[in-house]
Amino acid sequence: MGDVLVLENVYKSFGRRPIISDVSLTVKEGEVFGFLGPNGAGKTTTIKMILGLLSADSGRISILGHDIEKDFEKAMRNISGIVENPDMYGHLSGYDNLLIHARACGAKKERIDEVVQMVGMQMRIRDKFKSYSLGMKQRLGVAQALLHNPKIMILDEPTNGLDPAGIKEVRDLLRYLAHSQSMSVFVSSHILQEMQQMCDTVCIINNGKIVKQGSVDELTRGGSAGIYRYKLKPMEKAVNLIKENADVRIANIGQDYIDMRINEDEIEMFNRKLFENNIVITGLGTIETSLEQSYMEITGGGNVIG
């Protein structure tokens, strides 16, 4: 699989305030790439730089090997995107809005009908854009981004304001595009669950710096600990035993459960230890995956590993 989008040591500041420092990332062909970070982490700024709306202070951004500064037109021919909101011309119909974009990108007219079909907007496509609901605007935005068959599609918070059914629809569409049409999809979000369900690769950004990057499987399984809820029998004996041997790993002790901060590959060993001490495991469940754990650490919402 080739690299579709490459960012190398990108810096950007507004005035004296640095917004993005030393961001490097690679999006491969046919993958859904999640760009995860809390509000104000620099997601939209990065996306705007990728789409050429902002110019980077230093570093290199290239799309299919075309530098976006030097070879803007060639680079842009392979990319599409929605930044912030799917803003279009309110006084024009959905169809006219697509027509404008199709002409600008050199897509054929027949393609408009195809993408309209794809997002299920046939019934309302002749209505004015301003009369659409947010969900319809989002769908039209995706249709617009699909018009010229780009190699990579950049979507800034595509599920924002959608109902659960809408979110699922978007998720399925994006996975279909990436895996069946081998189009790369770059999605930003501040909601982790969404990313986990949708993405192949995730990159976590905070305060303009990349904190973690890797495939969802890797990160979930990887070195850092998740939190698992054990229901044990006899409870008191178990709690005492764990307190003696692995106090730092305890995340929380409840009425009839204990939350443990352990790595996925440590689970087997931990379970055997409990068994050896005649403690029966009556229930075991995931509270937070490791990815969630790291994300909460970053965003300041979770416990800090001691």
Place this chain on the structure above:
Amino acid sequence: MSLVKRGALIKNERLKLYKKPSTWVLMGVIVLMTLLNLLFTRIFIRSYESFNLTWQDQYSSQIENMTRELKSNPDDAYIKQTLDTLKFLLENEIEPTDWRTDVAIEYYSIKHGMTESEIPSKPNTQIQPPAGTEKSDDEIKNRLEKLDSLLKNNDWKAFVNLQINDLKSGITPATNEQEKQVDIEMYELYLERNIIPVAQKSNYYYHGSGSGFDNITWKNRQVQSIRENKLNLVRGETTSGVLLTRAQRKNIENEIAVSLKRLSTNTPPITYDSFLGMLEGTSSSLSLLSILLIVYAGNIFASEYGSGTIKLLLITPHRRKKIFWAKVLLMLELTAIALVLIFALAFLISGAFTGFKGIASMQVLPLFGRIIHMPYLLYIALRFLLMLLPVIAYGALAMMMSVVTRKSAVAIAVTMLIMFGSNILMTILTALSGRMVVPGIKFLLFANTQIENYLPSAQSVFNIGMPNTVDATMTLGFSLAVLAIYAACFLWIARDSFCRRDVK
């Protein structure tokens, strides 16, 4: 692999602008205002023409007055002379503008024993004839016979020759040789161009304008204006006594050349109420067009920023400068559409009023140092195009504001403020320009926007020759160059800002 067709960007801009109802509403308002302007002018002309006594009525009432006055002053030579003259003119149906009026006045003045200096209607009556030129009885008799034969034979050439002789022999006094020469040249021009002269302007019996003076042929007007201009040049001052500047001198020389060219090519000036005159008058509405352009140009970039669609626009595979020029082109196109609409409708409406009379008339004007003879319709087209340049300059200013401020309201308001504010300022400075000229002011945009001041027009019969500019040294070419440079600078700044600045 260029899938993008040429002209795609401009097509998009068109779709965006022309599907906006407000675009057409505003354009409709502007066009309508232009046409209303035309209609009002027309109605005004009509009502203006409708009160005028005929010359016969005026003469008759004068005779009544004079007869009454004669009863109280039975020996007044002037009253007797006037009565006889008026009766003679009425009997022979000699119109107030007929050259024979002059002859009749002189004839009856001499007959009633008035001295040379008392005779009205002579060109230089204010100058006393040199002492010792009292005429003998023989001379008087001779003179009366000559005048009588002129009246009887209705021979204008003989009349003109007599005038030349009078000047040369000193019977008609002159201030100096040069002015005398000017007068002689005038009469020679009458002979040369075969123009029947009119009665001199000091015709005390007729107080009409309009219909009566329409009978003065345009050729006579040209000859008179040449004389007046030549006298101004000889005296080095205007008729109102203001010293001539070098630029004014040049203007007067141009005007003489235009008059001569008119006579030699037989090109009458058109009147303001003729078909072409009305059509030409519409060009004054082009300032309305700048309002239209300012509103659109102020919007064209700012609205994209305002609605967030700028992002959509800029992530297409086109360099920003191409998008910029597409928008500039669209603005030009819109101006052209409005211009063509205004011109076409004005053409039809003024044609409907006047039956397209005189559509093939010609125009003579000084342009870039040469006297040019061209079809009037072409001249009107040229006039429209030249007057479009300030409109475009303001449009470019609005466009720059639109890019720099990214707010339509601010861009439009600031540009309008600059336009109207500077117009008032310039009117004041122009009024003062006779006394003082602010140095360097002619390089300002606003000092150069009144292109119509350089172009002759059938409407502006009142300010012949003297362009109303803040600095008399300014010329048409200068103003056009200044406007073009400003427009180019505004566009360059707008382009640079648009291509460089981040979209936050």
